[in-house]
Amino acid sequence: MATTTTVHQRLSLPLALSQPHRGNRAPRDAPPPVCRYWKSGHCSRNPCRFLHADAPPPPGPTVKKRPNSWVNPSCVAKPGGNVNLRPPRPAPAPSSKRRQDDDKPPASSPPKRLCGGNKEPDIFCGVARLLGHAKAVTGVAMPDGSDKLFSGSLDGTVRIWDCATGQCVHVAPMQEGAVGSLVSMGPWVLAGVSGAVRALHSGTGKELRLQGPATLVTALLAEDDDDGHLFAGTEDGVIFMWRMNQSGPQCFDEVAAGHATKAVVSLAQGKGTLYSGSADGSIRAWDVASRRCVFTLAGHASTVTALLCWDQFLLSSSDDGTVKVWRAKPDRDELDLEVHYVHDEDERVVAINGTYDPENKPVLVVSRGDGIVRVYDLPSMKQRGQIGCNGEARTISVMSPGVIFTGDASGEVRVVKWA
Template structure:
């Protein structure tokens, strides 16, 4: 039978070809039901697949219906419907007659679990894991921030995890219970966060907040203009990437127990959004589509030794691999 349709698939001829009568095999078909016919949009003629449900499937469906005609029952409920036996797309059934799985388990995590709202729980057919690995499992989600989390720090030897967010707060989490153990209200968006030794560094607009987690000492490093997007530590220097394109550096002074300004690196034309210290170099990536490498001279000052321009890249953004490098040598002896 031919059916003319003017629906959402346009004016197309859909061929509704029934399968063989009484379950007899047909040499002109493959014995499989056309998935496009099931979706209501098969336009092939002749179609090599059946345009009707297989008799076996119809019989099994009616038997599972329990006489009530239902084609699906909630797998979380009891009873003898489809949800309570076998494997189906709505949940994880008990498997085959031998106790083993009837189908291969999916190789991707449940997207509803990742979003935090899967209603099937352990009966879900998809794994409830962020990583498909036997050695990594989810412990607990840490919920509390109201906006994007922009920094996480786990100080060595500490049982507290720190997180910063654009909601203007720093939260301290107990690593044993997963509960929030304290909230520090900054009042301004947090752009980044790192820890080094006993120090916790938080980048905010126009400043870097510093806390000593052992002595509870607090400092405010001024100098940045605009948001501080990245922080890095190397060769006893603290580096801050700023919105105005500069990279500021501070050195800790044991005599004053404070961080003192050490350098202001200029060269980028737009905001610096990434900093990496490695192989005795400082690497910086900027929204001006350049990566700059900074090196220390014999006198101890820092200079640009290499600039890479990415002409075909629309921009270097936070989280990209493009960063900046600086060669850091020990200062010459006095």
């Protein structure tokens, strides 16, 4: 015989809840009425099915308490009646050890850097980051006809990098110690060291040692003109000159005593005039043919870190945080210069160089003491963008169209190009 199963049985509901109330009868779970005989003092039944006590007060309305932990933190009314409808954050996984950074707000994404730069439009893209030097890079060069990049450093080495792979293929230690400056001239790579200039032919491997300086060579300038002049400024303020060709140096000249006992930090040449910047804050102009100083400019309050000849102007940078533009005075000799414009940076200016943008417009590249390299239009000096480095970029080189090389205080060589 089949057993009939009710819906209430299938749901396993209690019988008292499954049956409806009939008439005015109270449900079984209601308290019994008070015995009227007990109230008059004449009830003789024991036990009595009626209540021998005052009826309890009727229960009040049930108040449901919401635990505070159940409040949805994502639905919080804001001033003005707006409600935040973001989904709640997932609860963290249980852990017996409290993380120290649990109470810290999540770190926001860092601003986009331009190959390490900051908030300017991304006008550059990174090509390579060459790591290996243990100290500041003082020069980056690529000789003619070579697929290798050379870098010199205060760590006393010259590193050779494969341009195709970005790998270091050779490390050449300098017996004299730190490399104060490094440039290329034709197929030659020239490294300024203590008491000499070391010359390496990138094609044949021939090595030469150009003697003459008594102290560290702190600045080099190679001019691929008809005479092939190589200039070297030293730590004791003396300037030297060689004439170079494909076979090597032809003769040697000491230009002058230079800047007394202060180091020659920067060199530039324009229209037959050699300009030298010194740690004493002065700029001297030299007539190359006669080897004499024709005038001195005293416009900076600190070391003149770089010099650049552009058009009819001379640009100079300094540790005093300025870039100054010099030009010939009106109706005066071309060698008589005055300050035409002063550009202020809020940091030391470590180096400058010039190049052209993809539209062939001239730009100035300015390295700051905070590790930022800024790019400005010329002549407006409107900022175009910037490149970030791991330390102050002591050297800026422009050897290939649209490509900029920087060597910074951390020992890194960075290669970027116009995007």
